[in-house]
Amino acid sequence: MPDADRPQELPAKLLTDPEMISACRARDFARVFRLVKTRAGIYPSMIARRCELTPSRVGEVIAGQRRLSHMDVIERIADGLRIPGHMLGLARRTWETPQALVVTECEAPQEPESSKRTPASLPGPDVDSILALATRTSLSAATLEAFRSSIEDYWRRDDQHGGEALRPAIVGQLRYVVGLLKESRPPSIQNGLYQIAAELACLVGWTYFDARQYNQARAYFTEALQLATEVDDRQFIANVLACMSLQATYQDKPADSLALVAAAQDQARSSLGSTPRVLSMLSMREAFAHATLGNRDSTHRAIGEAHHQFGQIQTSDLDPSWVTYFNEPKLIVDTGIAHGRLGEAETAEPLIADALRREDRTNQRGRAFHAFWLARTQLDQGKLDQACRTATHALEPASAVASERVSGHLREFYDQLAPHRQEPVALAFEARLREFLPPVSGSIRP
Known part of the structure; x- marks a missing residue:
């Protein structure tokens, strides 16, 4: 098949679309082919050529008159349309690895016939025997x-x-x-x-x-x-909804954030095993949503509930592993961030500073993220020198972690610094920024 007929890859938006993920997981190629046609502009005749199928067969699949289940056909579709193997339940395809990183298998030297012995208890080298052995492995x-x-x-x-x-x-x-x-x-x-x-x-x-x-x-x-x-698993459902709530605050969708965290709290409360640590974390996410909406009283109430629940934690609690990160420094720093989101910089600053002193130093992203928050609260109070020093200290952990969220907070601080750009301390910060990081985006040109 000529390379010109084979697309390098499908659009990322299509490969990450829940409908495409669902269709691939079910190996529903009628849906897959329709999505490829409407979202990527690859028409049935092109699908047939790239996947080594007849046009009539592709048409029958799209019409729901035929299902494709043979493994060799599924592999041809994965390779022809550049659908990553894992999406169709296949092994990683060879084209998914850059050619420079491909390891070529070398044939082992042939053993003399006399030295070849196959114990009777071992399977033969055919695929069916190997898979049969694998299925006997129990979890x-x-x-x-x-x-x-x-x-x-x-x-x-x-x-x-x-x-x-x-x-x-x-x-x-x-x-x-x-x-x-x-x-x-x-x-x-x-x-x-x-x-x-x-x-x-x-x-x-x-x-x-x-x-x-x-x-x-x-x-x-x-x-x-x-x-x-x-x-x-209602506790974990609550955890996922809380993650989605936090994402909504970053997307500037505070109403969605509040609805998602409310649903998370409903799930947690309906679970008999929800621990105070889980409930405290969820209340803090609620505080973030209210603060983004500018609801001062509701934010303070949610912060109070988060601290109340945290105070109920017992060493005997059976916390799920995914919530153990929510320790006292995390509670304190999140409290400071919630106040910061409300514009209460004077209250936020000492809380974030205290948490930073106590935070695990191996958590590079957390330290950078929280340090930029601290710098922003200091700048909000007119403490230019302190803010620039704090932001400068944040550059080292920021440069050690690949996180667009951290980069976004750096951009926000840099933009906030604009009125003071000619001050010596701001110029010194920009000089350090050039040393540690390349320009994060078009908005940062020190």
Whole structure:
């Protein structure tokens, strides 16, 4: 097939559209072909040529008169339309890896015939025998713990470096776990797999949110909700809705943010196992939504409820692992940010400063993010020297993490600095900015 006939890739908006993701997961090629036609302009005759199908066969599929289920045909569709393998439940396709990174397999030296021995207990080298052996491998509680440990490690590295480089590995593990869900297993194992898949989908959504790729984030958050709903994990449903609420504040949709966090709180309250730490975190997200709307009294009330719930935490509480990050420094810094969103800079500054002193130094993104918030509250009070010093200290952790959210807060501080751009302390900050970071966007040209 000539390269000119083969698109390099489908539009990212199509590949991350929930409808396309759903169609691919179900291998519903009638929907896939229709979406490819309407969203990418690839017509049935082109689909047929690129996927090595007859035009009449493609037409029958689109009309719902034929289903495609043979693996070799599915692989041709993935390769012809450049649909990533994981979306169709396939292994990673060779074209998904840049040619410079492809490792060429080398044939091992041939052994002498006399040295070749195949123990009777081992399967033959054919694919069916290998897959039959793989299906005899059972999952245990220890396997689930290994998955959970890997998720905790992903979160830790996301805090340190950002999620951009981690995302392919997390997506791969998500698709692997979703594949395991298709097999029949004991309820305890199956439920655990659903919870793990939901956490992985939420983590992928978070990495897209942190990159400010909001449509993709929403698609994965929605998948996480669907997976958690399968096992009625209402606490985790509340967690995903809280993530979506936070995203809505960044998209300047405060009404959506408030509606989402209200739904999250309803889910948490209807769960018998919701802990004070979970409820405290949700109240703080509610405070963010009210503050973005400018509802002063409601913000203060939500902050008070967050601190009340946090005060109820007991060492014996069985907190889910995904909420353990919400410790006292996090409560304090979020309280400061909520006041800052309301324009109450004088109240916000000492809270954020105190939390920064106590924050884990390995959390590069959190330290940069909160330091820029502190600098903005100082600038709001006319403390130019302090603000520039604080922002300068934030540059080192900011340069260590790939996070468009952090870059966005840097841009906002830089724009806020505009009236003071010729002051010596502002010029010194800009000089340090040039050393640490390339221009973050067109709005930053030191």
